[in-house]
Structures are given as structure tokens and as C-alpha cells.
Amino acid sequence: MGRVILEHAILPVVPGREAEFESAFAEARAIIAGMPGFVDLTLSRSIETPNEYLLLVHWERLEDHDPGFRGSPEYARWRELLHGFYEPFPVVEHFREVA
Amino acid sequence: MGRVILEHAILPVVPGREAEFESAFAEARAIIAGMPGFVDLTLSRSIETPNEYLLLVHWERLEDHDPGFRGSPEYARWRELLHGFYEPFPVVEHFREVA
Numbered sequence: 001m002g003r004v005i006l007e008h009a010i011l012p013v014v015p016g017r018e019a020e021f022e023s024a025f026a027e028a029r030a031i032i033a034g035m036p037g038f039v040d041l042t043l044s045r046s047i048e049t050p051n052e053y054l055l056l057v058h059w060e061r062l063e064d065h066d067p068g069f070r071g072s073p074e075y076a077r078w079r080e081l082l083h084g085f086y087e088p089f090p091v092v093e094h095f096r097e098v099a
Numbered sequence: 100m101g102r103v104i105l106e107h108a109i110l111p112v113v114p115g116r117e118a119e120f121e122s123a124f125a126e127a128r129a130i131i132a133g134m135p136g137f138v139d140l141t142l143s144r145s146i147e148t149p150n151e152y153l154l155l156v157h158w159e160r161l162e163d164h165d166p167g168f169r170g171s172p173e174y175a176r177w178r179e180l181l182h183g184f185y186e187p188f189p190v191v192e193h194f195r196e197v198a
Contacts, residue, residue: 006153049192
């Protein structure tokens with residue numbers, strides 16, 4: 001696990017659309033989970049700011065996320081399901097676990 | 100695991116002090132790991148912004164982190180070891196995993 005890549009994004013969902021987002025995310029999860037290099041994913045909801053979600057995805061290699069997933073036909077469907085819920089659009093960063 | 104609390108902080112370390120911070124963190128890790136309600140911890144380093152670290156700590160309950168850990172004598176030592184590395188001071192948030 002020490003070498004895997006952690007994709008990190010805080011997802012600001014338009015207030016009032018949280019339940020709809022969670023339902024769309026349940027469908028989108030299956031898309032990303034089938035991609036090469038996908039390891040695991042968690043979606044968590046902020047306690048202090050309930051319209052904010054934390055997306056954490058482990059990938060085997062940075063390239064599995066980008067250009068792998070982001071350049072795939074599956075990403076078009078992911079985007080279609082989810083991107084309309086975000087305001088503003090999230091910043092995605094990648095991290096590597098410190099030994 | 101679905102009910103545990105995830106403490107989340109992006110830690111901006113003064114550039115050039117990353118190795119010293121990682122060494123101090125290795126000592127600080129033992130302090131937090133001994134606290135009641137502590138589940139696990141990961142520290143990861145940003146690929147895009149190498150002086151930024153992502154701290155993720157799972158707690159059994161929100162109260163185990165605050166006031167539990169934050170109100171403890173052990174927190175004084177944690178603060179002494181780590182807080183001098185941060186600029187600006189990090190924002191800490193709590194999340195709960197979406198089922």
C-alpha cells in the first residue's frame with residue numbers, strides 16, 4: 001500500500017442537492033471501480049459543512065487516474081452523472097503515503 | 100467502519116522543512132496512537148505541492164478527537180512537536196463515511 005497513489009478532492013455540492021448527489025454517486029462508483037489500476041474508494045460527508053464531501057480514491061499508479069481514467073470513455077459517463085452537482089468545481093490533488 | 104469519524108487536515112509545511120517535519124511526525128504519531136478512541140492514521144505527501152501533507156485520522160467518536168485528544172495533556176506535546184512547521188495554520192474538518 002505504501003506506493004499507491006491517493007486521489008483527493010473536496011466536493012462542494014449545491015446545497016439542497018445532497019441526496020440526489022449521493023444517489024448519482026452510487027451509480028458512478030461502479031464505473032470507477034471497474035477501471036484498470038483502481039484500488040478502493042471512500043466518499044465521506046463533512047460534519048461541519050454538510051454540503052461538502054471528501055472523495056478519496058487509491059490507484060496503483062498516477063497514470064491509472066490520469067490519463068487512464070480521465071482519458072477513457074467511462075469518464076464521460078462519470079462526468080455526466082456527477083459534475084453538474086459541484087459549485088465551484090473541485091480541485092483534485094494526488095498524494096503518496098509517507099512511510 | 101461506517102460510523103467512525105474521519106479527521107481531515109491539509110498541512111502546509113514551511114518549504115525546506117519537510118524532512119524535519121516527517122521526523123517530528125514519526126515521534127508525534129505514537130502520542131496520538133495511544134489516545135482513547137483512536138482507530139488509525141495516515142500521513143501522505145502531495146505530488147503537485149510537495150510541501151503539503153494530508154493527515155487523515157479515524158476516531159471512534161467525534162468526542163474522542165475533540166475534546167478528548169485536544170483537551171488532553173498529550174496534545175500539548177503533539178502541538179509542541181508539530182505546530183511550528185505549519186504556515187498557514189491548517190483547517191481541520193471531520194467527515195463521516197457515506198454508506
